[in-house]
Amino acid sequence: MKNKNSNTKIQLKSISKYFKVEGRNKLVLDRVSFDVKEGELVGIVGPSGCGKSTLLNIIAGLIEQDKGAVKISAIPWEKRLGRISYMQQKDLLFPWRSVLDNAILGLEINGMFRDDARQKAIGIIDTFGLRGFENQYPFTLSGGMRQRLAFLRTVLLDQDILLLDEPFGALDNFTRVKMREWLQSLWESFNKTIILVTHDIDEALFLSDRVYVFSKRPGRIALEQVVNLKRPRDRKIVISQRFMKMKKRLLERLFYE
Numbered sequence: 431m432k433n434k435n436s437n438t439k440i441q442l443k444s445i446s447k448y449f450k451v452e453g454r455n456k457l458v459l460d461r462v463s464f465d466v467k468e469g470e471l472v473g474i475v476g477p478s479g480c481g482k483s484t485l486l487n488i489i490a491g492l493i494e495q496d497k498g499a500v501k502i503s504a505i506p507w508e509k510r511l512g513r514i515s516y517m518q519q520k521d522l523l524f525p526w527r528s529v530l531d532n533a534i535l536g537l538e539i540n541g542m543f544r545d546d547a548r549q550k551a552i553g554i555i556d557t558f559g560l561r562g563f564e565n566q567y568p569f570t571l572s573g574g575m576r577q578r579l580a581f582l583r584t585v586l587l588d589q590d591i592l593l594l595d596e597p598f599g600a601l602d603n604f605t606r607v608k609m610r611e612w613l614q615s616l617w618e619s620f621n622k623t624i625i626l627v628t629h630d631i632d633e634a635l636f637l638s639d640r641v642y643v644f645s646k647r648p649g650r651i652a653l654e655q656v657v658n659l660k661r662p663r664d665r666k667i668v669i670s671q672r673f674m675k676m677k678k679r680l681l682e683r684l685f686y687e
């Protein structure tokens with residue numbers, strides 16, 4: 431079992447966000463508050479358009495909230511951009527860069543020399559199942575490999591906090607099951623704090639310590655589900671009674687949205 435301590439790593443206090451659409455302010459996030467402790471994995475599920483990606487953009491520092499506050503332990507608020515690893519909903523691989531050079535993009539942007547960055551990537555490329563593909567281009571990769579590459583790029587930044595937005599979104603069900611087990615084992619081996627956005631309830635419950643269900647836009651927290659299942663979790667856990675009971679609760683809540 432992973433060591434967790436009770437230090438709060440991320441604190442969201444009543445976050446609201448408006449977007450201007452055709453001259454009118456549209457409320458997208460409505461007073462979202464929750465804490466994430468160091469080493470925790472928190473899942474977010476909710477209807478399309480409820481503001482999940484917007485919330486991750488705010489936490490990462492790409493956009494600002496209109497109301498409320500985000501506190502990240504040990505990182506001054508205005509310096510959080512680049513201090514949090516963020517895998518966005520689209521994999522954003524550059525077709526003209528090789529696998530290896532896509533992997534090191536973030537490191538290069540952070541000012542690391544290319545050769546040093548490549549060495550660092552080569553050191554962990556095995557774990558991501560990309561050994562032997564270093565010099566290939568993204569179009570030659572399968573969907574699962576592309577997502578592992580985007581994930582490798584995120585992990586290489588080596589920040590304590592990872593934000594993952596539908597990291598396995600484009601994959602078929604069977605590959606997703608394998609990828610979530612892989613993510614579980616990876617997460618067990620490194621002490622990271624993760625927020626995972628997914629539309630897949632099984633995936634959210636399987637991986638998370640806690641899951642938040644968001645309402646439809648404007649996104650509010652409609653339900654909190656603590657996932658007290660011991661780790662490491664086996665793939666069969668999704669058909670256990672305890673799992674199904676939690677899943678039913680989440681689905682019922684989502685049906686209302």
Ligand SMILES: Nc1ncnc2c1ncn2[C@@H]1O[C@H](COP(=O)(O)OP(=O)(O)OP(=O)(O)O)[C@@H](O)[C@H]1O
Pocket residue numbers: 449450451458476477478479480481482483484485519647
């Ligand atoms: N830059 C923007 N300007 C105006 N509206 C925006 C902008 N970005 C997002 N929106 C709107 O805000 C709402 C929330 O978008 P967001 O991408 O956060 O949803 P989401 O929950 O991630 O959805 P999905 O599950 O489909 O990824 C949507 O209605 C979207 O159209």
Ligand SMILES: [Mg+2]
Pocket residue numbers: 482483484519595
């Ligand atoms: Mg999204």
